[in-house]
Amino acid sequence: MSATGSSNPEYVNARVSARRATLFDEEDYRKLLRMSPDEISRYMEESTYQGPINRLGSRFAGVDLIEYALNAGLAETFDELLAWADGRLYEQVARYLRKFDAWNVKTAVRGVYADTDAESIEDDVIRAGELDDDLLDRLVDAESIDAIVDLLEGTLFGEPLAAAYEVYEESGTLVALENAIDRAYYENLFEGVTTAGAGADSAYAEFLQAEIDFRNARNALRLARSGADIDPAEYFIEGGTLFTPEELSALSRNRDQLVERIRESRYGDELTGALDELTEADSLIGFEHALEGALLEHARNAAHAHPMSICPVIAFVLAKEREADNIRAIARGTQAGLDPEEIRAEMVVR
């Protein structure tokens, strides 16, 4: 029986499975790797990106066209997800898709901080999520961070941002603001989801914990590597099971211990290969890709175990994002003249 009492999850999952099947696979990527940017956009025109490519084709060309079409395609797909879903499923999906709100707000804040013009900020905005187009336009056009904080008053990010703004004024670094955005997003995500029991909800909660754990681990490793004198506890996101803030700041100073810690955790099995590579080759990129892959795998397993829940939708959202990242990597890589092998290493295909 479905969780919402209606038969909506069945409907959504049938559509999502059909969409999953149309995502690019290994074979498609192999073809794309041998193409020029123009050929890639033509190939995309024959796929699910047909709408965006046709709409944007007259205005842009080459890699730009691919970039815009990917962002527009993501937004289109995720809006459709929201249109299909109903009741409790809608709420959970909407909550999850707020990650694009968080992304957009961060983009706007970073843009203002780095004095980027509105047009280039606009390029990076993904119009999925809850904030409407009007508000996004005003965020993009905002002249100061103060104005952005004001615009977001009353939304999810309003209060945390206002509080963080004071810290920002004192310190002059964006860390506080970005943290506030991330925390507001993840706190909102856990509302109404419990880890108790063995049902679909707890599988979803477990997935969210994995996402947060991975994010914390990645932040800690990046900090440990850069050798910057920043306490990772400041970046810490609540809700994971792997670390506490204190542990994380201690572990980030000693990478071997951190690796050991991850190896012994419940993610150890999935990440063994990547952890070995990390210790041997000292390649953080490989490890980050392995984290992405592990998260995809995690979501897919949850989707298999609980088909009538939000899990398949989340698995699809992740897979779709990866697809966009992969195509972007191929397009950018080809344009920069990298050879296919190098680009292949940048992709996460599962």
Next chain:
Amino acid sequence: MFDIAPQVASLALQEGTSSGPAITSTGMAALAVGLAGLGAGYAERGIGSAAVGAVAEDEGLFVQALILTVLPETILIFALVAMILA
């Protein structure tokens, strides 16, 4: 609803005195058909909405979707057999 309790009781007693079952075999068979219909309907609710979703994505799936949707109806055939045998 408690007002009718005495009548129901006396009805049951009358049935008892005439030594026949409270529900005849035809009545039971009718009940079987009804419950089977209910079960089929419940099963089709999930399959149907999934089928509509699949057809919305790919119209070529219409025939398969239709077949899968009406599959639970087979239980009604058994119910009809029970009806005939009763």
